Amino acid sequence: MAAPAVASAVEENIRTVAQTKRIRVNEFFQDYDKLRSGFVSAPQFFRCLWQTLSLKLNEDEERALCLKYGLLDNGKINYKRFCDVIDLNFDPKNIYASPESQKVVPLEYLGTIRSKRPLTVDSESRLVGILRRMQQFYNVRGINLRTQYEDFDRHHKGVVSESQFYRNFPGPIDIDEEDMKTLVEKYNDPNNPGLVNYLNLHHDVLAVHKFVLAEKDPRQTFVNRDVDMVSLFPAKDPTLAEILDKIRVSVYKNGIRTIEFFKDHDKLRSGVITENQFVCGLALACGKEAQLSRQEIQKVVEYYRLPDGRIQYKEFCDAMENAFNIPDLEKKPTESVQRPLRGTLSRGLKPLTETEEQRLHEVINTIADKVATDRIMIYQYFKDYDRSRAYTRVVTPTQFARILHFLGLNVNNQDLLLLLNKFQDPASGDVNYPAFVQAVDREFVGHTIDDADISDQNRTNVVIQAKEDKWVESPPVMFEELMARIRHIALANRLRVNEYFQDYDSLRSGSISIPQFRRGLAVMGLSKLGHHDLNDNQFKQLIDNYCNPAKSDQVLWTKFCADVESVFTQEQLELAPMAQVPRQEIFRVPKPGTTDWGNASKDHVDLYNETMNRIRQRVEHRRILCKPVFQDFDRHNNGHITRTQFRQAFKILEIPVEEPEFHCLEALYCNDVGVCYTAFLADLEPQEPVPFMYVKRMEELRLTNCKQALPEQRAKTDLESVFLKIKTKVCKERLRVYEFMKDYDKLRSGRMLKTSFRRALNLARLDLLESEVAMLEDKYQSGCDPDFVEYLRFCQEIESIFTKDHLEKSPLEDVEQFRPDEEWTVTELTSDEEEKLYCCLLRIAEKVRKHQMQLFPLFEDYDRVHNGAVSQSQFRRVLMELELASLASDTDVKLIWRKYQMQVGGRTDVNYIAFCEKVCELAGFEYRKP
Template sequence: MPARSVTHLEDQIRTQLLSKRVRVTEFFKDYDRLRSGYMTISQFKRVLDQSFGIQLGPEDEQCLLDKYADKNDGTVNYRYFSEVIEASFQPNDLKTNPMAKTVEPAPYLGTQRSVRLLSPTTQSQCDAILHRMIPFYKYHGINIRTCYEDFDRHHNGLVTESQFYRSFPGPPDVTEQEMRILASKYLDPSKASLCNYLNFHNDVEALKSQMVEDFEYQTSPPSTGYNIPGKTAEPRSLEDVFDKIRVAVYKNGIRTTEFFRDHDKLRSYIITENQFICGLSLAVGKEAQLSRSDIQKVVDFYKIPDGRVRYKEFCDLMENAFNEPGLEKNPTLDVQRPAKGALSRYLNPLNDEEEARVAVILQEMSETCQKRRLMMYAYFKDYDRSKAYTRNITFAQFGRILHFLSLHVQSEDFKLLCRKFEDPERRGDVNYPAFVQAVDREFVGFTIDSNDAPKLAERPKTPINMKPVDISKISIPELTGKIRHHVLVNRIRVNEYFQDFDQLRTGSISQTRFRMGLSAMGLSAIGQLNLTDSDFLALAYHYSDPNKPGNVLWQDFMVEIETVFTQVKPNLEKTPTVQVPSPESFMVSKPGTLDWRRVTDEENQLVEAVMDRMRQRAMQRRVLAKPCFQDFDRHNRGYVTGSQFRQCLTYLSLSATEQEAAVLQKKYFDQAGFNYLRFLEDLQPSEKPEMKYQTRLKELELVNNRVFSLEKNSCTDLDAVLTKIKSQVMKKRIRILEFLRDYDKLRTGRMKKETFRRALDPANLGLKGSEVSILENAFESQRDPGYVEYLLFNDEIESIFTIKNLEKDPLVTPKQFSVPIEIDQNVLTDVEEPVYNKTMEKLSEKVRMRRMQLFPLFEDYDRVHNGTVSRSQFRRVLTELELSSMVNEREFQILYKKYDVKIGDKDDVNYIAFCDNIYELAHFEWRKP
């Protein structure tokens, strides 16, 4: 078969597979476990048919096998077939151009492109219609796919012919006959009356891309006539290159270190020249518009004798663009800021003739704008609707706005304007604020400082030494006392506010960080305790570090302040017997409180006399004074003003002269106002609650020392206790060792008696305190009387399942432990046994005669179905069955004793055993009365 047919068949298969987005090799690999690249003919056909859905005739299959099958062993080279279909090329094959080996498939957006064969005349008409419609689509920004996708519910790229006519976005001059020609071109040959609009969209977009003109930019001296920075052809010096990079880093927020550190595995801050060039080009090559010579200047500046480059110094310089390192230590430092307009986008340079023509065009537009009083910026801004405020519009939008404003320019002049004001970083967009500023004289979008603008004077970067402070006017003990009071009241841990600043734990930090820690503690103007500058300087000078000038020994400060909690030196856990004084001794009065011990005797006697008179009058009249003061205290701070204090005294009829009121204010006044809570505490002292803690301890000790026990139904011997535990273990199927071994970390086999009690509680065995004491005494360790041999106890409990070390004595037959029945343990006396037998015979005889059913009535009272009822319910059931009249009170007590069951601490009756015994005496069948 000729090679042309094979090529046509391969193109058909390639179109179908690439339309389905299928990786051909992946489906063949499943049949080739050894990855040899070959498979059998039947496997090859199976993959094409089942996996790819390609149905080939016998002639087509034979055509493929003639090319890809090996005639010697009957296998198919699927790897070669995959390479041909996927149109992949070998990277090691340097003889052939890689672009020549690529194959452009026909599919678009996942649909198989199907083209109808038209006559040459019809095809030429279709091409003419498409070329006539492209300018209309490009000008109006029409997208063909969005016009039809609402009708394409299945997203297969097909719509009906009527839908194609209905949503046709053609120009108004397209006739109905031309629309029919287009519809006939894009009709799907395999699906009648369906048009492939995606093929139509693809053709339109391809023609649009052909019409895009690539402008060639020439380098020339910058234009300075529009108050916009221009682009220079080449930087004059290395400083100019650094300025370009610094501006790009600052505008785009680039972290330059991230582009170099991957090349520096050892963190030596030195990389090779090629690595530095790659990192710099990737970081700011496009943003700063760096040429090869610009990058080489930077490389030569930071190159060391061995040919490598110091990138860390370059990154430090760029990271601090228009900033100063360590600015948090010098917040008042004036930062050198860039000049106005330095960060603005520049205009593209043109040659002298073009610059002159642009100036003439802009002058004409400026005169027209001034005559017509146009505000152009608002019209341009309406088209800036992207995700961010980019200050850019497209060429089409730029021409549309000029046409709307009747600023008509010729085609060549429009191209010059687009080239002049095009954004250098976003090709195809116009910097419209720069254009408006060049035309409208009243609009200012960018400003540029002149070269003669005064520069900020450089400030010294060394820290300013703190001036010595005269601490004679400030009492350090009084100041630290206020801080201790603040720390005690707010329960502050001083260590938490300073240790983050001292990462090496040297105990010394800078004065600025010491001030930051004090502010975080609330010792500032916005905190609870205002620490003035003079107070801080006194503290800093008192705790200054003699070895590091300008630092503070914060740990010494912490130790002295936190004595409010320990009252002694640190490490109080090493001396637990030290008597610690009360923390109230560190409480200080609020600022402004008068020390009443320094007043004269006359004032003291006057205050005592006034308080005695007021106290007696308040007691006689049963005056409730606090609500009166609270009416004036809206924020419940405990303070009122002096005038409000006198109003309250008048309202409460607690008369006082002007001198007496002034003395009372002098005693109870502080910086916040009149402390009426302290005044009322002296006027009407409240009864302090009696401290009964010690009394309660003595009463509790007396209760615990009682000789009698409050336990009920507890076991009194070891066998009963073990039987109780074994029954619980057998019922719950638990392992006692799991609860005990966690308390024996060293696996010694013994534990303390207190620990033994604690370990048995989670097992929920229901043991009383006396029963646990019996176990402790029985399994007490011989070496340590205070310990219990819990392994021996566990072996005894585990014996209910098996015998320990049974592998050493295989002939022994283990005896299975059986849980004793509770009613079998209820033993009657010799006197009670005959009475019980006679009672059961009477009841069984009546049940036999009337064929009674006992279970249903008992089950009505057994809500939890545990086989028991209470004694009152037991008697009630017998009454309903008319059997209670046959049993007197003594016989009832004997029945209770015989069928007694302990449910918690309550005595219930096992009605199942009672009914079984009655049925047995009545000679009923098993559970069939």
């Protein structure tokens, strides 16, 4: 045999063993290749095969492998190329072809072809019949032969002993002893006597299953799931397969755990129960949901009956619960799960007699005419009664009748029963209200099986056809358009492109390999899972434009980053201060698939304008809020919905739009994401842009600040008066001015800025005017810096009203505490005014003495806070109540106000205590009496 043929045979054998043991051969060779050169010596190569795969090759096989993978001069073998051939499963670079079509599968999982012993012609034909019966039995009951023996196969070699094979063989029952001997003889492992290769038997059963499907329909090798809806009521005498299908659908649809209804009867968990227990459990589990009759249950009983009369409920439960699923599916990623037949999970409608159908048609037409005439939206009223955790789309018959009466759709009792019989669910007795609404409301849009979108079906066929093709040619693209799209993505998502590539360039050479460049683009978002699907043609365009001239297998990523990040700013802008940076808005591009409206025909534009004007008039006339309806379909909040949802929104809004008009609107607002309803609403109801008010507000603020300050009232003109004002405030409120100022002097230098000095005085609430603060600043201005104030001297001067500094050095000195004068005592009047005021007080005092009046109580009634002051109007009112107003003219009252005035909260009040004491003194009353 030639050396290439010997090498191919050895490779096939090694590939079978490696896939059987789930071994990655490359990992064991790397222990001998410390430098990762891809080469090892010949002894190391064959030693690794012996230790890893337990393969001892002869001289011819070793020579053939050396000639194919080695250089006999230096004794090195290219194990890297050898491992690539062994691990070859599918081409990872060809992502458009199906992995199933590229898969390299050995003939068996275990051993070589000799693990199956050849039989005679009669035995082989008998074996085929046995396998056909096993396949039918396993398919109906959902049995997996491999899972039956995995508990005995602890090392997962695919073989069990003959006793274990006999002990756990799952049937069928008609397999006799001779059939079992034929199976054991066929699948007995020749290398290990006494062991049976159950895994090969499992694969043969699966092969027979595919062969049986091909016999039924030679055009397809898979189960066709796209079939018509299964009727709710099958034939009078259904077959066993139809009964089991009906049970599977009801179990899947209602989420029934069938084993829960049988295991309580099986105390020993043997998997079998009596016939009566099985019938009761099946009727209780899904008898009502699947509408099982007694004859149908009996057929199921006969199928799962054992020779001793008991029923195998465990096999029945496994077949029903795994009807549309495969056990351990996470370990079988390439398996195709069978889906329910189309329409089996929907609620069907009951068939009625011909007479009842005619009468029902008349009733529905009558209700439909009334709904269309009165424009009644009935779906919302039914939905209000559907308040479960998730919408069940059913209501009770009582609720159904109540809603019809509430909407004014009154029908007689016979017609109501006819409607209930048609739209009731036979299992639960509830009424399927969406089907009823769709029957009577011609404008109601509800997805059913009958209104499947043909365009979606065609789109699905195109996708399936694309998956079957091995290669799909990417559409051509212009480099400028591609870069504009990438710049838009970087600008919209604020991406720092440099961060996605610099980790690959450790030497900061500005160049990385092509795979690293592709990987960085994928992380950046240019992939199928990111912002933009970068196909091969587009990637090739980038490679051609940014290829490194010195190294053809590398890319100048820094140049690419500079071109993309130019949307944010320009490089070396500090060298050109007069350069005009373009606005970022010019780099924004529409979404892929957007139609260029500038190339539209005049007829198309006219139709669009007419459609928008008509829709706008209807929206304004009816005052329709369009945006909430469109937003309900936008689950991702990206401003796009599908075409079907776009049409459905117009149905909900009751805006009639013809099919040509829909095409016209979709041509403008559609892209690859969907229909951009936000752009449509912006054109339909344009809003005035919000004016830029910053400049105007700044101008108003400037004018406000430029206004002249109000003139100061009662400002102190000399420094002594200012000190007296501050000391009086500090003494009355017991303030420490130093506490408000020390925080502005971090270094405790005794100085602070004039602005900080003003701020501290403001925080102390000394109520100083601008001129008074200016006098203090001039007084305590620092001699070192005119912008600073020596606040410490100011604080010492103010706090001298309480005590003196360094009093401990002069213990005999008397300290006189500052006592502020009453405000009315410092009020100065002219001599004429003093004489006129004195005469007025004498007149008042004479009357007070004569009538023995008490002045304080009436004044105290107006003094709610007991601060010894009342307002001027209150003072005059008290004089009128005491009948003293006639003794004082308006001039006299004003003189009294001026004499006894005091400031309370910025308001000038009258000190009534001093006034009363003065009157009592002139009247000759004892102090504080009366």
